[in-house]
């Protein structure tokens with residue numbers, strides 16, 4: 001009886017045997033528009049996170065020619081509702097799945113709204129060289145020209161390709177391959193929404209063939225120093241979106257809410273307005289780490305004003321505010337030393 005129970009338990013953990021000699025790809029489903037449905041094929045409003053992973057896989061029978069896949073329903077929600085706890089749990093699950101010797105690669109279906117944030121978090125915390133490819137869709141599964149099935153097939157193609165080993169976490173959408181660090185969502189509705197405005201795409205799926213142009217120069221996944229197995233809770237880091245007339249009231253609210261870090265999505269080259277400056281300067285003196293990012297979607301935030309350096313603000317480099325927030329959260333799990341965190345922003 002005990003033996004039977006342990007066989008059942010083991011089967012629950014590693015699933016049934018893989019069916020073929022093709023690469024073994026696990027598909028973890030988190031939700032989003034790729035699993036969304038509307039009342040009709042032309043209706044603009046729809047509900048994200050409605051279809052289960054097996055339905056998504058069954059809709060793309062061509063996958064069977066590329067890989068042997070197994071689905072796992074991790075969550076089924078709109079990605080705008082994901083929490084820090086959710087992505088921490090996902091990273092832990094990804095590490096468990098990647099540690100299974102029979103798994104060659106992982107595909108994660110996910111909503112597009114925060115896809116880049118989860119991808120970046122996993123890029124810094126997944127302890128594996130196995131390919132991890134994230135994918136979403138801009139149109140729900142019921143739409144007249146749904147992009148989800150083709151994106152899912154491309155994601156599996158990318159994950160199953162031996163060239164993808166050691167490339168870190170990637171996002172495959174609209175026939176393009178992007179690394180998690182540089183990609184961002186640039187359009188609210190178009191299927192070409194995902195772009196890397198400063199660094200460009202790293203590859204393409206051209207007529208079903210995976211073609212790489214370049215790789216990220218930054219350390220990631222197995223080379224990263226961040227270890228989620230030691231993290232139970234991510235520290236609070238808030239993003240302040242700056243604007244004409246910013247008087248620091250939102251920065252003050254973040255401080256009063258107990259933020260351990262603040263990312264200022266500043267105007268232009270990470271500008272901290274003279275009205276906001278005293279609030280952030282005091283925040284640093286009180287032990288809060290402040291990062292200067294930019295609300296402009298492209299470019300590299302440089303250190304450009306002596307009083308900002310003197311105040312101890314850290315430059316985000318080419319990380320956008322939402323990715324700066326993720327890196328700052330992970331950095332704060334290791335240290336509060338501004339100099340060390342500054343080096344992490346230069347490194348990753």
Ligand code: SIN
Nearest residue numbers: 033078079111112113
């Ligand atoms: C979501 O992010 O879950 C909804 C939007 C999308 O997937 O495109």
